[in-house]
Amino acid sequence: MDRKLLVTGLSGFVGTQLRASQPSGWRLMELPRLDLRDPGALDGYLADGPPDAVIHLAGQTFVPQAFKDPAGTLQVNVLGTLNLLESLKRCGFSGAFLYVSSGDVYGQVSEAQLPITEEQMPRPRNPYGVSKVSAELLCQQWSFTESWRMMVARPFNHVGTGQKADFVLPAVARQVARIRRGLQAPRIEVGDIDVSRDFLDVRDVLAAYFALLEHGRSGEVYNVCSGQEYRVRDLIERMVRLAEVELEICQDPQRLRRAEQRRVCGSHAKLRQETGWAPEISMERTLRDILADWDVRVLQE
Incomplete structure (x- = not known):
C-alpha cells in the first residue's frame, strides 16, 4: 500500500516537478492553498490522520524580497515551519520529515575551502539565508525532542524544465x-x-530527497549537489x-x-555514503x- 506523503510548496519549481514525477510507492496528499503563518492552518486538513512522511519545500525564497521584508521572510520561513511542526505533532505524526534548506546558508566561502562540506560553518549573507539556518536549527531541536526522523537538505543550484527565466x-x-x-x-x-556554480538537474534533486526520506539519519544535514x-x-x-x-x-x-x-562547488560525499544516492x-x-x-x-x- 502506498505511503502518504505531504509536500508543502507544490506550486513551486521543485514541487511542480515532484507532482509530475508521481513517485513510486507514495501517494501525494492534495494540500489546499493555505498560509502556514496561521498556527492552525493545517489542523483541519490533518484531522483524518497524519502523513507517513513530509517534504517541506514551501517558503519565501527570493533574496531581494528578503532584504526588502526581512521580518516577513522570517515569519514565513521560521514561524511557518514551527506552525507546520506543531500541527503535525497535534495530529500524531511520527514519520520522516525533510526540511529543504539551501546551500545559500554557507555564504561566502574561500576557494581554499572548496568543495563545501556540511562541516563548513554557515555564514549567511542575507536575511533569506538567516531564515533558512534558523529553521534548520528548529528542525534539529525537534529531532532531539520528538521520535520523528528529521533531516535537513541543503540543495545547491538546481536546474530543469519549467524553471522561470529569472535564473x-x-x-x-x-x-x-x-x-x-x-x-x-x-x-x-x-x-x-x-x-562557476554547482548545478544539479532537478530530477536528481528529487531523487536525493526521496533517498533521504528512506535512509537519512535524524538530526543530520546533507548537501544536495552535483559535486562538479x-x-x-x-x-x-x-x-x-x-x-x-x-x-x-x-x-x-x-x-x-x-x-x-x-566559485562554488559542493561535496555530496555524505549524502552518497549514507543513502547510496548519486547524480544520474x-x-x-x-x-x-x-x-x-x-x-x-x-x-x-
Missing part, C-alpha cells in the same frame, strides 16, 4: 529559443558569466552549440553585478531538455 540557464535558453524562432536578433544578453564545478560561460556556449545557432553573446551592464562568490542526469541531457522546453514555451508567451 541564468533558463534565461539563456529562452533567448536561444526566441532566436531559433526568429523572434529576436541573434544576440543574447547576459550578466557576469565568468563565475561548471563555469557559466562554458554552459552557455555548450547550449548554443546544442541549439545549432549562430549568435553573439553580449554583456548587459544592467545585469552585470559582480558576484562576491566567484548528464549536463548535456539537462541542457537539451531545457532548450526543448523553452522551444515550446516561447510560443506561449
Whole structure:
C-alpha cells in the first residue's frame, strides 16, 4: 500500500516537478492553498490522520524580497515551519520529515575551502539565508525532542524544465529559443558569466530527497549537489552549440553585478555514503531538455 506523503510548496519549481514525477510507492496528499503563518492552518486538513512522511519545500525564497521584508521572510520561513511542526505533532505524526534548506546558508566561502562540506560553518549573507539556518536549527531541536526522523537538505543550484527565466540557464535558453524562432536578433544578453556554480538537474534533486526520506539519519544535514564545478560561460556556449545557432553573446551592464562568490562547488560525499544516492542526469541531457522546453514555451508567451 502506498505511503502518504505531504509536500508543502507544490506550486513551486521543485514541487511542480515532484507532482509530475508521481513517485513510486507514495501517494501525494492534495494540500489546499493555505498560509502556514496561521498556527492552525493545517489542523483541519490533518484531522483524518497524519502523513507517513513530509517534504517541506514551501517558503519565501527570493533574496531581494528578503532584504526588502526581512521580518516577513522570517515569519514565513521560521514561524511557518514551527506552525507546520506543531500541527503535525497535534495530529500524531511520527514519520520522516525533510526540511529543504539551501546551500545559500554557507555564504561566502574561500576557494581554499572548496568543495563545501556540511562541516563548513554557515555564514549567511542575507536575511533569506538567516531564515533558512534558523529553521534548520528548529528542525534539529525537534529531532532531539520528538521520535520523528528529521533531516535537513541543503540543495545547491538546481536546474530543469519549467524553471522561470529569472535564473541564468533558463534565461539563456529562452533567448536561444526566441532566436531559433526568429523572434529576436541573434544576440543574447547576459550578466557576469565568468563565475562557476554547482548545478544539479532537478530530477536528481528529487531523487536525493526521496533517498533521504528512506535512509537519512535524524538530526543530520546533507548537501544536495552535483559535486562538479561548471563555469557559466562554458554552459552557455555548450547550449548554443546544442541549439545549432549562430549568435553573439553580449554583456548587459544592467545585469552585470559582480558576484562576491566567484566559485562554488559542493561535496555530496555524505549524502552518497549514507543513502547510496548519486547524480544520474548528464549536463548535456539537462541542457537539451531545457532548450526543448523553452522551444515550446516561447510560443506561449
